[in-house]
Amino acid sequence: MDENALIRAAKRGDIESFNQLVLHYQDMAYSVAYRMMGDRDAAADAAQDAFISAFRNLRQFKGERFKSWLMRIVTNACYDELRRRQRRPTASLDDLTGATPGPDDLSLHSQQENPEHHAQRMELHTAIQDCINALPDDQRVIAVLADVENYDYQEIVTIAGIPLGTVKSRLSRARARLRDCLQAVRELLPAEYRLTDN
Amino acid sequence: MAASHNIPSERDFELLSAYLDGELPDRERAALEQRLSQDHALRDLLDDLRNTVALVRDLPRLKAPRSFTLDPAVYGHQTPWWERLFTLHNALQLSGALGAAAAVALIAFAVLFSSSGDTGETKEAPAAAMMESQANNAEPGAAVTVQPTARQFPTATRALLSTPTQLASDESEGTAAEEAATENEAPMEFMVEPGGDTNGDTGDTMGGMSDADDVGETGEGSAIAATAEVNAAAVESAAAPESNGPPPAALDTAPPSEPPAAAQAQTAGGLANTPPPTPSLMPSPLPSPLSEPADQEMADDGAIVREGAESDAGPTGDYATDQTAAQPPETPAPDAIAAGETAPQAEPSTEPSDSEQTTADQPAERSDQKDAQDSDSDNLGWLAGVGIVMLAVSGIVFVAGRRMARRA
Numbered sequence: 001m002d003e004n005a006l007i008r009a010a011k012r013g014d015i016e017s018f019n020q021l022v023l024h025y026q027d028m029a030y031s032v033a034y035r036m037m038g039d040r041d042a043a044a045d046a047a048q049d050a051f052i053s054a055f056r057n058l059r060q061f062k063g064e065r066f067k068s069w070l071m072r073i074v075t076n077a078c079y080d081e082l083r084r085r086q087r088r089p090t091a092s093l094d095d096l097t098g099a100t101p102g103p104d105d106l107s108l109h110s111q112q113e114n115p116e117h118h119a120q121r122m123e124l125h126t127a128i129q130d131c132i133n134a135l136p137d138d139q140r141v142i143a144v145l146a147d148v149e150n151y152d153y154q155e156i157v158t159i160a161g162i163p164l165g166t167v168k169s170r171l172s173r174a175r176a177r178l179r180d181c182l183q184a185v186r187e188l189l190p191a192e193y194r195l196t197d198n
Numbered sequence: 199m200a201a202s203h204n205i206p207s208e209r210d211f212e213l214l215s216a217y218l219d220g221e222l223p224d225r226e227r228a229a230l231e232q233r234l235s236q237d238h239a240l241r242d243l244l245d246d247l248r249n250t251v252a253l254v255r256d257l258p259r260l261k262a263p264r265s266f267t268l269d270p271a272v273y274g275h276q277t278p279w280w281e282r283l284f285t286l287h288n289a290l291q292l293s294g295a296l297g298a299a300a301a302v303a304l305i306a307f308a309v310l311f312s313s314s315g316d317t318g319e320t321k322e323a324p325a326a327a328m329m330e331s332q333a334n335n336a337e338p339g340a341a342v343t344v345q346p347t348a349r350q351f352p353t354a355t356r357a358l359l360s361t362p363t364q365l366a367s368d369e370s371e372g373t374a375a376e377e378a379a380t381e382n383e384a385p386m387e388f389m390v391e392p393g394g395d396t397n398g399d400t401g402d403t404m405g406g407m408s409d410a411d412d413v414g415e416t417g418e419g420s421a422i423a424a425t426a427e428v429n430a431a432a433v434e435s436a437a438a439p440e441s442n443g444p445p446p447a448a449l450d451t452a453p454p455s456e457p458p459a460a461a462q463a464q465t466a467g468g469l470a471n472t473p474p475p476t477p478s479l480m481p482s483p484l485p486s487p488l489s490e491p492a493d494q495e496m497a498d499d500g501a502i503v504r505e506g507a508e509s510d511a512g513p514t515g516d517y518a519t520d521q522t523a524a525q526p527p528e529t530p531a532p533d534a535i536a537a538g539e540t541a542p543q544a545e546p547s548t549e550p551s552d553s554e555q556t557t558a559d560q561p562a563e564r565s566d567q568k569d570a571q572d573s574d575s576d577n578l579g580w581l582a583g584v585g586i587v588m589l590a591v592s593g594i595v596f597v598a599g600r601r602m603a604r605r606a
Contacts, residue, residue: 015274019267030262044263051266055273128253147254153221172215173208179250193249196242
């Protein structure tokens with residue numbers, strides 16, 4: 001996939017070219033949105049809004065890294081959705097059913113994994129996601145970008161639009177909170193990841 | 199570095215976090231590594247942070263539950279910003295706002311001009327009331343509603359009997375008329391015979407007095423003619439309401455007291471069936487129903503006096519005499535003679551003089567102006583109503599546009 005060619009074609013209004021970009025980045029966009037929001041429906045809405053917004057504002061893309069540019073749009077869409085939900089809190093279907101991302105949602109799960117291990121892994125992922133969800137919004141966004149999506153600090157500065165020092169401080173505080181949170185569920189953690197007691 | 203051995207500070211977390219990511223400057227990284235080699239607790243903390251980051255990074259990338267590709271039918275053509283500006287919800291909001299502004303302007307216009315119109319109407323209210331009073335008097339059943347004052351009564355009498363030069367002395371004229379009233383009962387009896395017995399005491403007095411005044415100086419025939427003429431003039435003036443006089447003229451007009459038909463009948467009947475008025479009753483300021491329209495005209499405009507005076511020799515007098523003599527059995531009521539039947543006959547009998555022309559024109563103009571004002575106020579009220587409806591519709595459109603925008 002020639003990303004730059006697709007971008008140029010999409011800038012000219014070629015929706016098919018843009019849709020190829022969408023297909024390439026939609027898992028990432030949805031995953032980031034889900035990690036930031038902890039709700040599948042809200043994450044899907046935010047991801048869809050982000051792609052629509054990206055297409056409408058594609059002319060503003062000046063040739064920097066498309067993934068970072070798109071991630072910034074996804075992050076902003078998540079912020080908007082979070083603000084909207086704060087204004088009008090709604091009961092998530094996930095909260096009501098206790099649903100977590102099922103096997104169909106996970107692209108990296110091993111097909112050879114036995115059900116017990118799979119259940120333990122899913123439980124661990126749920127615990128980690130709960131700890132992420134417990135973070136304040138500003139710290140959660142930085143933690144997801146840095147630790148889930150593995151962006152470097154400069155990219156996070158670009159995506160989040162905040163100074164480098166703020167990124168560092170928010171990330172350190174987020175990690176400290178996550179550590180404390182995961183210590184509470186240490187029995188779920190694999191042996192190699194056991195945390196020390198406070 | 200103020201890191202204690204057991205309680206890491208926030209700064210320690212920040213250094214360790216940046217150290218894990220390889221984002222720490224060389225000098226700070228060296229200093230931190232120096233501390234880590236000496237501080238076991240700091241090393242444990244670094245391990246915890248490393249494990250935490252590893253656990254989070256171990257989270258799988260989720261698969262999108264559905265495709266987020268855009269529909270070519272919807273997004274195939276990128277709409278320019280000016281087209282997106284005029285989306286349906288934007289257009290609704292814009293039109294709602296503009297409509298509301300226009301409605302407010304319309305209402306303000308209507309209120310502003312109607313209030314100024316009201317002021318004009320209140321200024322002319324007495325005149326308008328007088329015109330309405332006269333218009334009511336013009337109806338056959340309501341010929342006389344005005345009770346002139348004592349000063350007006352002889353003046354009105356003069357209007358019936360004399361030329362304009364005779365308007366000089368009110369009191370002497372009134373006295374002369376009173377005296378003449380006793381001398382001219384017979385013609386009046388003749389005239390009002392058909393009226394029958396529909397008379398009353400008060401009407402008797404009034405009618406006798408008035409008719410006596412009419413007859414006072416002109417004799418029988420001319421007196422009757424003058425009476426008919428005055429009635430015709432009254433009807434004319436009522437039909438074309440005159441408001442030439444200032445508002446106080448209307449204040450002289452008393453509200454309708456008795457059904458004029460009854461009053462007229464009383465007058466006629468009184469002349470026929472009751473004894474002639476005694477001189478003691480003559481100075482009474484109570485008006486004659488027959489002379490009241492003339493009184494009104496005198497109060498409004500002296501020009502009407504000429505009409506009455508000129509018409510003394512006109513055909514109306516003859517006609518009135520003939521008519522009153524010719525139709526004794528069928529005459530429905532004396533007031534019909536006064537207001538209904540004599541009016542159309544009196545019209546052609548009087549030649550419009552200049553003053554009469556102005557008198558006739560001015561009420562017409564006033565009437566036109568009043569009609570125009572009424573129609574203006576109607577239009578303004580209509581405008582205000584349209585404005586209110588427009589405001590409501592605009593508000594609904596604006597709210598609908600906002601809701602659509604929120605949904606979008």
